[in-house]
Amino acid sequence: MKSFASDNYSGVHPEIMEALQRANHQHMGSYGNDAFTTRAVNKFKEHFGEDIDVYFVYNGTGANTLGLSALTQSFNSVICSELAHINVDESTAPEKFTGCKLIGIPASNGKINAQQAAEKIQRLGDPHHPQARIISISQLTEYATVYSVDEIKSLSEVARQHGMFLHMDGARISNAAVSLNKSFREFTRDAGVDVLSFGGTKNGMMFGEAVIFFKKETAKQFHYIRKQGMQLHSKMRFISAQFEALLSNDLWKRNAAHANAMAKKLAEGLQAIPRVTITQPVDGNGVFAILPKEIIEPLQQEVFFYVWNERTNEVRLMCSFDTEEEEIQRFLKKIKALVSA
Numbered sequence: 001m002k003s004f005a006s007d008n009y010s011g012v013h014p015e016i017m018e019a020l021q022r023a024n025h026q027h028m029g030s031y032g033n034d035a036f037t038t039r040a041v042n043k044f045k046e047h048f049g050e051d052i053d054v055y056f057v058y059n060g061t062g063a064n065t066l067g068l069s070a071l072t073q074s075f076n077s078v079i080c081s082e083l084a085h086i087n088v089d090e091s092t093a094p095e096k097f098t099g100c101k102l103i104g105i106p107a108s109n110g111k112i113n114a115q116q117a118a119e120k121i122q123r124l125g126d127p128h129h130p131q132a133r134i135i136s137i138s139q140l141t142e143y144a145t146v147y148s149v150d151e152i153k154s155l156s157e158v159a160r161q162h163g164m165f166l167h168m169d170g171a172r173i174s175n176a177a178v179s180l181n182k183s184f185r186e187f188t189r190d191a192g193v194d195v196l197s198f199g200g201t202k203n204g205m206m207f208g209e210a211v212i213f214f215k216k217e218t219a220k221q222f223h224y225i226r227k228q229g230m231q232l233h234s235k236m237r238f239i240s241a242q243f244e245a246l247l248s249n250d251l252w253k254r255n256a257a258h259a260n261a262m263a264k265k266l267a268e269g270l271q272a273i274p275r276v277t278i279t280q281p282v283d284g285n286g287v288f289a290i291l292p293k294e295i296i297e298p299l300q301q302e303v304f305f306y307v308w309n310e311r312t313n314e315v316r317l318m319c320s321f322d323t324e325e326e327e328i329q330r331f332l333k334k335i336k337a338l339v340s341a
């Protein structure tokens with residue numbers, strides 16, 4: 001049985017594997033000078049517009065850290081949710097590479113709002129104080145909730161009023177697009193996002209993320225920043241071929257829609273079980289729930305998942321493109337049996 005631990009516990013989607021196989025012949029230019037990279041970049045342009053700058057990197061931490069680096073100097077600060085991946089799950093990479101202070105805001109549903117962000121923008125122009133430069137949000141959030149277009153627009157408005165930028169960690173951007181039933185562009189570029197980490201790994205790729213800049217001037221140094229940040233892949237075609245496949249034939253949408261639908265099914269089943277409480281709206285491919293403490297360990301032995309909050313016995317259950325309905329039913333059956341034992 002597969003686990004509900006994370007969407008990156010899953011393997012690689014067969015269409016991505018085939019794309020890797022197709023890229024695996026003859027010699028080709030390195031560091032992005034190849035036809036796969038050109039085609040993959042064009043795919044992104046179809047979604048976001050011709051005038052974007054796209055750079056492929058290995059992982060999400062690299063995408064976020066370097067995207068933030070491009071927009072900041074070491075006397076700046078980055079405002080984000082307390083739960084943000086950049087704040088709690090990237091070691092101190094963002095701080096080390098940007099030199100910036102991260103300012104975490106409490107976010108009970110994973111989301112920060114415009115008022116909270118505005119309150120953290122203080123003492124601009126005062127050399128004694130970290131100078132706020134970026135508001136960073138995750139879409140989906142770490143609680144697998146989704147920001148609406150209006151919520152994003154109001155955060156970008158605050159950023160703009162203060163000459164700041166809006167960064168989006170889109171490790172699960174495809175799940176968000178499906179959840180909102182919007183094009184990628186509508187809730188990123190058109191909602192005022194300046195730089196975006198576009199996730200591939202959690203949605204069926206083997207590895208690879210993209211950093212996308214919507215303002216030319218912000219991308220100027222990224223060529224150098226990516227290399228200095230050790231995220232320039234020499235055999236770039238193997239990231240590009242994956243993105244080309246992900247953005248072809250709606251693979252991104254099929255995968256994310258399936259993962260989201262599985263999470264909904266799981267939540268529906270959990271709701272009907274006594275002593276189980278769903279703690280967050282199920283907007284994407286994750287379900288957060290409080291389980292009776294005594295059933296957590298025996299359940300984990302059957303199917304692995306992570307405890308999100310040891311104090312409250314809240315667990316995180318993630319679905320992915322390859323989660324099967326039958327596995328959900330078996331998991332629910334096991335919980336029912338343990339609860340009534």
Ligand SMILES: Cc1ncc(COP(=O)(O)O)c(C=O)c1O
Pocket residue numbers: 059060061062085138141142169171201
């Ligand atoms: C919200 C979020 N951002 C970014 C990432 C990417 O992290 P990694 O550096 O492991 O690819 C993850 C992965 O867990 C994530 O959940």
